[in-house]
Amino acid sequence: xxxxxxxxxxxxxxxxxxxxxxxxxxxxxxxxxxxxxxxxxxxxxxxxxxxxxxxxxxxxxxxxxxxxxxxxxxxxxxxxxxxxxxxxxxxxxxxxxxxxxxxxxxxxxxxxxxxxxxxxxxxxxxxxxxxxxxxxxxxxxxxxxxxxxxxxxxxxxxxxxxxxxxxxxxxxxxxxxxxxxxxxxxxxxxxxxxxxxxxxxxxxxxxxxxxxxxxxxxxxxxxxxxxxxxxxxxxxxxxxxxxxxxxxxxxxxxxxxxxxxxxxxxxxxxxxxxxxxxxxxxxxxxxxxxxxxxxxxxxxxxxxxxxxxxxxxxxxxxxxxxxxxxxxxxxxxxxxxxxxxxxxxxxxxxxxxxxxxxxxxxxxxxxxxxxxxxxxxxxxxxxxxxxxxxxxxxxxxxxxxxxxxxxxxxxxxxxxxxxxxxxxxxxxxxxxxxxxxxxxxx
Amino acid sequence: xxxxxxxxxxxxxxxxxxxxxxxxxxxxxxxxxxxxxxxxxxxxxxxxxxxxxxxxxxxxxxxxxxxxxxxxxxxxxxxxxxxxxxxxxxxxxxxxxxxxxxxxxxxxxxxxxxxxxxxxxxxxxxxxxxxxxxxxxxxxxxxxxxxxxxxxxxxxxxxxxxxxxxxxxxxxxxxxxxxxxxxxxxxxxxxxxxxxxxxxxxxxxxxx
Numbered sequence: 104x105x106x107x108x109x110x111x112x113x114x115x116x117x118x119x120x121x122x123x124x125x126x127x128x129x130x131x132x133x134x135x136x137x138x139x140x141x142x143x144x145x146x147x148x149x150x151x152x153x154x155x156x157x158x159x160x161x162x163x164x165x166x167x168x169x170x171x172x173x174x175x176x177x178x179x180x181x182x183x184x185x186x187x188x189x190x191x192x193x194x195x196x197x198x199x200x201x202x203x204x205x206x207x208x209x210x211x212x213x214x215x216x217x218x219x220x221x222x223x224x225x226x227x228x229x230x231x232x233x234x235x236x237x238x239x240x241x242x243x244x245x246x247x248x249x250x251x252x253x254x255x256x257x258x259x260x261x262x263x264x265x266x267x268x269x270x271x272x273x274x275x276x277x278x279x280x281x282x283x284x285x286x287x288x289x290x291x292x293x294x295x296x297x298x299x300x301x302x303x304x305x306x307x308x309x310x311x312x313x314x315x316x317x318x319x320x321x322x323x324x325x326x327x328x329x330x331x332x333x334x335x336x337x338x339x340x341x342x343x344x345x346x347x348x349x350x351x352x353x354x355x356x357x358x359x360x361x362x363x364x365x366x367x368x369x370x371x372x373x374x375x376x377x378x379x380x381x382x383x384x385x386x387x388x389x390x391x392x393x394x395x396x397x398x399x400x401x402x403x404x405x406x407x408x409x410x411x412x413x414x415x416x417x418x419x420x421x422x423x424x425x426x427x428x429x430x431x432x433x434x435x436x437x438x439x440x441x442x443x444x445x446x447x448x449x450x451x452x453x454x455x456x457x458x459x460x461x462x463x464x465x466x467x468x469x470x471x472x473x474x475x476x477x478x479x480x481x482x483x484x485x486x487x488x489x490x491x492x493x494x495x496x497x498x499x500x501x502x503x504x505x506x507x508x509x510x511x512x513x514x515x516x517x518x519x520x521x522x523x524x525x526x527x528x529x530x531x532x533x534x535x536x537x538x539x540x541x542x543x544x545x
Numbered sequence: 546x547x548x549x550x551x552x553x554x555x556x557x558x559x560x561x562x563x564x565x566x567x568x569x570x571x572x573x574x575x576x577x578x579x580x581x582x583x584x585x586x587x588x589x590x591x592x593x594x595x596x597x598x599x600x601x602x603x604x605x606x607x608x609x610x611x612x613x614x615x616x617x618x619x620x621x622x623x624x625x626x627x628x629x630x631x632x633x634x635x636x637x638x639x640x641x642x643x644x645x646x647x648x649x650x651x652x653x654x655x656x657x658x659x660x661x662x663x664x665x666x667x668x669x670x671x672x673x674x675x676x677x678x679x680x681x682x683x684x685x686x687x688x689x690x691x692x693x694x695x696x697x698x699x700x701x702x703x704x705x706x707x708x709x710x711x712x713x714x715x716x717x718x719x720x721x722x723x724x725x726x727x728x729x730x731x732x733x734x735x736x737x738x739x740x741x742x743x744x745x746x747x748x749x750x751x752x753x
Contacts (some may be wrong), residue, residue: 111631114609117629126663126681135667136683144663149624149632152650152660155712159661163678166662170679 119150127169156211158526165242168214168230172249178226181217190217191543196412197538206237224254224540231260232536240268255284259291266298275302282321285432290335290531291348292325298351308356315353318472322350331373337536344370346459350509355387363387378408385413404435411436411451418454419502423461430458449480453489457500459492469493621735621742625728635731642731645709648721650736653696655688655747659716665747672749676697691741702741705733713714 105524110121114260122143129140150157171177181190190212197209208231216226231246244264251257258281265274281287287295296318326346329336336342349369354363367384370377397420400413413435421429435452436443442519443451456472473490480486489500564725569629595631623634634649635642662678669680692701699709710717721736727753 123681130667130681135681136685140631141683146629146631148661148664149629150648151663152634152710152717153632155627159713159716163662166678166681167675217611336654541628 114238115150115153116158116161117238117241119147119154120165121241122147122150123162123166123169127173127286140310148175161237164207164210165234165239168210168234169242169376171214172227172230172245174307174325176249177216177230178473179218180215190215191219192544201233201236206233209233210237217406219543221388221539221543222254224250225255227253228257228260228535229539231264232475232532235532240264244270245266255286256288256291258284258287259294260535262291262294262298263531266294267307267417271302274298279317282317287321287544288335289329289333289346292321293349294340294531295321295352296349300353311356315357318355319350319357322346322353324349326369337373339372341377344374344380345481348379348383351383360391362390364399376401376406377404378406379410381406382408382413386415389416404432409439409441411439411447414439415447415450415454418451418458422457424502426458426461430462433458445479446483449476449483449486451481451488452476452479456493457489460500470478498529584597621649621739622732634719635729637726638726641725642722642728643725644706644722646721647697648708648713648717650718650729651707651720652716653717653718655690655745669747669749688745688747689702689742691738691743702734702738705738 110118113121126140126143126147127138129135134140140219150226151162154162165201168177178426193212194209196425197212200206201209213226213233227246227250231243231250235243236248237272244261247257247261247264251261254363260279262277262281265277275298277297280289281295281298284291299314303314326343327344329343331343333342348368351363351366351370354360364384364387366385367380370380371384378435379401381403385396385403388399397417400417402411403410403415409507414432417438418429418432421432431450436451437448442448452472453476457470458471458474470490470493473486473493476486477483477490483502492500506535556739564627625635625637626633627637635647654660657665657673657677659678662673663681664679664686665673665680666684666686667680668684673680689750692707696715696718698708699706700723706721706723706724706725708719708721709715710719720735722734726734
């Protein structure tokens with residue numbers, strides 16, 4: 104597995120586990136006695152010498168688990184019905200310990216499994232979750248990959264983990280393979296699209312285009328075919344909206360604005376007050392129908408959008424005519440939780456500065472806000488131009504181009520996606536783990 | 546060849562008595578491949594003597610001749626923060642090394658329970674006790690030991706002390722400078738112990 108960043112930045116046990124995985128790979132490639140392998144061992148010994156007895160034991164068991172994994176997973180050791188019941192009992196006890204942050208017992212129980220109805224892929228999945236919860240995501244990825252070999256639906260968890268841990272290259276590869284796989288379920292298509300869109304968001308159109316086109320077709324099929332009664336929708340209310348946001352953005356970027364607006368219309372038919380969709384439709388409509396766009400952005404604000412862009416765009420509309428309203432919108436935007444990006448905050452401070460200037464406020468109040476904006480976005484040329492406009496007293500302030508807001512709507516997707524994938528909304532791996540454990544309990 | 550400390554377990558009493566007599570202790574460490582115990586000039590050959598009784602040499606070095614200077618985890622020496630920034634054996638400040646519980650790592654026995662699995666030759670895979678880690682070491686590693694006392698704090702050799710690791714006092718220890726000294730003096734003192742170290746077979750050698 105490609106190392107994303109220097110393992111030395113991680114806690115010692117995790118760093119050691121990464122080195123152990125590297126050593127295993129080196130040995131498997133037939134270079135176990137080479138200087139390369141010795142250099143890895145050399146690094147490992149530094150960590151080992153700093154470990155407590157408990158940490159050493161945990162690392163020893165990790166090495167055993169990885170060896171078992173190479174042989175296809177743990178060997179079933181309990182088969183009588185009595186032994187199976189005892190194993191389940193031990194599993195429940197260990198599970199309670201795990202909830203308290205003690206993972207070793209749970210890992211030990213999984214290491215000596217009983218023959219149950221549990222498919223091997225689910226056992227491997229539980230081991231992955233256990234190592235992940237214990238602070239070893241790279242190890243978890245190995246177990247998830249092994250589980251995926253036996254059950255393709257685990258692919259989404261592999262992708263999710265790779266993405267979260269910053270293994271971008273591998274995540275993109277996995278996302279591409281999930282999108283190519285026609286049997287991928289809507290959740291997998293959504294996750295894969297989100298990862299791929301994220302991977303091109305900083306590219307120019309020509310470079311991003313192949314990926315956008317690759318995403319659009321399977322995502323469109325999924326979106327159109329996705330019923331509001333789908334089990335995922337029950338589990339994750341708003342799932343279809345999240346899927347549609349990515350589709351709409353791809354279409355917009357591909358120049359198919361009308362098609363994108365239709366997608367947003369469909370979403371709003373299902374979720375009339377979704378602030379993210381209102382924001383995105385507002386941005387898409389801005390050049391098509393200014394009035395409708397204006398209404399969408401207002402509604403987004405009324406429905407507590409977390410995006411700063413409605414505030415930024417609407418405040419610019421008011422500057423010069425209703426400056427008090429403009430300043431008020433900027434202040435509201437600055438108070439959003441989570442806080443807007445620095446670039447967005449810079450534009451909000453700039454809006455306040457211009458509003459104050461138009462209202463004839465003292466120069467120090469105006470300048471203070473201009474300088475805050477410049478500090479937050481030192482490369483913001485327009486902010487500097489508007490500052491010069493203020494200083495020269497010509498009063499002809501320039502508006503930020505819509506293109507910037509469009510570009511920033513990518514961050515809406517990003518934040519909507521990361522919220523969706525994040526801890527507060529939906530964690531597919533947790534859902535799957537709960538399902539498996541429930542089936543065991545039953 | 547195997548000494549008492551290599552084969553048996555020591556009671557606390559025995560360890561205390563040995564300590565009170567001030568006898569020099571135990572200790573083995575694993576060294577590998579080209580990291581023979583020999584040294585050139587004043588520098589130790591090889592790096593830290595990780596773990597107690599073993600020290601691996603490659604076949605070419607089995608004649609016991611001095612080899613190149615090295616400071617890695619398999620040789621008679623230590624790594625400084627310049628050589629292993631994340632986990633140095635000793636921290637050198639203004640060229641000086643302080644006494645204390647740090648330095649060249651050693652272990653009490655060449656057993657899987659005491660040595661990390663990545664320093665046990667891979668050829669012993671399958672012979673280890675489950676839970677002690679799957680051997681992942683260089684197959685050329687061999688084991689060295691010195692001393693036959695208890696694995697407890699004591700003087701080890703001229704200018705050198707043995708200290709147990711407070712986190713794992715029965716499994717891990719350090720050979721540290723007895724007094725504040727330069728890195729070069731410390732490494733020289735370690736190098737002088739060369740003749741104290743004797744080759745010992747791995748416990749699983751007979752079965753292989």
